[in-house]
Amino acid sequence: MSLLEDLKWRYATKKMNGAKVPQEKLDYILEAARLAPSSSGLQQYKIIVISDKALLEKIKGIAYSQSQITDCSHLLVWVAWDGYSDTRISTVFNAMMDERGLPHNTMDSYKSLILNLYETKGKEWQAHHAAKQSYISFAMAIAAAAEQKVDATPMEGFVPEQLDELLKLKGTGYKSTVILPLGYREEANDWLVNMKKVRTPKEAFITEMTIADAAETDGTPVTLNLEDIITK
Numbered sequence: 001m002s003l004l005e006d007l008k009w010r011y012a013t014k015k016m017n018g019a020k021v022p023q024e025k026l027d028y029i030l031e032a033a034r035l036a037p038s039s040s041g042l043q044q045y046k047i048i049v050i051s052d053k054a055l056l057e058k059i060k061g062i063a064y065s066q067s068q069i070t071d072c073s074h075l076l077v078w079v080a081w082d083g084y085s086d087t088r089i090s091t092v093f094n095a096m097m098d099e100r101g102l103p104h105n106t107m108d109s110y111k112s113l114i115l116n117l118y119e120t121k122g123k124e125w126q127a128h129h130a131a132k133q134s135y136i137s138f139a140m141a142i143a144a145a146a147e148q149k150v151d152a153t154p155m156e157g158f159v160p161e162q163l164d165e166l167l168k169l170k171g172t173g174y175k176s177t178v179i180l181p182l183g184y185r186e187e188a189n190d191w192l193v194n195m196k197k198v199r200t201p202k203e204a205f206i207t208e209m210t211i212a213d214a215a216e217t218d219g220t221p222v223t224l225n226l227e228d229i230i231t232k
């Protein structure tokens, strides 16, 4: 099936049947999530996988009693950096250079550029920026699950602070951002399963623009040339 067919097949499953997702399908979904792009390649997030029933029961309470939490096979929890630092960014860049057989200082100019930029933005912006990256990985996992015919319910319906406490994230530099129960639909008891998928019509969703539609700005162009700086 094509990706579009898979995306039409999937829906935010409301009732799961408790059946287990095979390990190879789980691995495939996690690998798609790992391969997601992220800003500057920092992968400012990671995934916690939970199938322990007692822990899922506790999480259900934090997730407004949504039944998918305990009826799923595995719960994926994305956790993202709570901020940027020289150490964090250097660790990722050094590992990247090692894998590519390049000296650690290869991208020093670029590293300084983003570090200085992030510093001016403050901690809240930084955590938000890292969280946004985790959603790209989250979306890849949703698409991969659909391809594997595994149901998944994207979820923000939980209290992040309480989940952070339960998963002992406090003090680790990570905060939970979004969660994804994986499992199989229980069609007979799912009110959403046969509902039409509703999306903004194409004409309203997509806008093509030319220079004639753009504003006549007199703003000074950005002088920074990223192509000059990116590998220096």
Ligand SMILES: Cc1cc2nc3c(=O)[nH]c(=O)nc-3n(C[C@H](O)[C@H](O)[C@H](O)COP(=O)(O)O)c2cc1C
Binding pocket: 010, 011, 012, 013, 014, 066, 153, 154, 155, 156, 157, 158, 178, 197
């Ligand atoms: C970031 C995000 C958070 C969501 N949170 C929840 C949630 O907590 N519980 C739930 O049942 N559905 C949740 N949804 C599902 C959306 O309501 C659903 O994706 C949307 O209505 C479109 O329907 P579809 O996914 O069935 O195509 C969430 C979706 C996204 C993308």
